[in-house]
Amino acid sequence: MAEVLDIQEQQTELHNHVPTPDNGEGGEKTVFGISYGKTMMWYFLLSDAFTFSAFLFSYAAIRLGQPWWPNPNYVFKSFPFMGEANVPLGFVSVMTFVLILSSVAVVRAVQEGHRMNQKGVALWMLGGILGGLFFLGCQAWEWTHLIQEGLRPFYNPFGPDANGLTHLVHEKMLLSPGPVAFGALFFGITGFHGFHVFTGVCINVWAFFSTLNGKFQRRGHYEMIEKVGLYWHFVDLVWVFVFMAFYLM
């Protein structure tokens, strides 16, 4: 009986275009047993995965269509404050690790949210934000460094001669250029990912201050932290594949 009444109520509502009393999180009805807001965040992330896949399609096709590709152990060998030291993959490993830890911090925030522990949520969200900012800083350094070495979206100085044999000391000492698409793909894919990190940090900052203001505490649940967290984990997930495609293979 209650269900019948419910359906009638819904139909009347559809007819009259009267919104249901809202808790600020979307509709009351759920699909798959999770809230509308979380479901939609998941489908947004799926569509975002399509965009990243489009980048990876072109990367796979263009890279395998080249007779030669820059060696990541050579291109990504620099570490801040270490001058000309040869640390292949060192810096990017630090970046990857920090992004994973930042993701973990947000998971912990979600768990504290289930406990309605306002301070715990705020603290772990702050950890997530700091991790994200650290990652962005690392990326800024890496981009600056590669631009100084002469990498451009339409020019790639890492030709066959630079394959771990010679040091590019100055832009003027360019050797034979490598596949042009390397620069475009590198800046395009890591840039698009970096933009996601940036927006993720902004959303996390908003969630952090909303938590401090007690917005979610008054609402009675921390579902917004879960949704924000889903986006943040997705950013980490994409990095796993960017790391694989650009730095390892």
Next chain:
Amino acid sequence: MAAGHMSDEQYKSAVSAVWRATIILAVVTVGEVIFALTLGHMLPKILVNTFYVIASFSKAFFIVGEFMHLKYEKRAFILSFAVPIMFLLWAIIALAIEGNYWNHLNFPK
């Protein structure tokens, strides 16, 4: 005292599950880098890349399953993401094969 929607025991097991996943992710990432710097230079390219793909997908399973909590959701929900992703993977493989063909076409050995 359980203040929210979660009992103490649930909370404890959820927290330890997350730290376990973190350690696994860290170990796999460090393993990948060590592999890239040592065996990566010696083994045939196809083996090396297969290792990276398997390692990356195992990391992805932990992030999506544990951190994003997907493995605790309903099966139909999981499938609604797994199926489109399968098509994407197929497209990446197809384009990788196509790219390889362009390579043979443009730069005959």
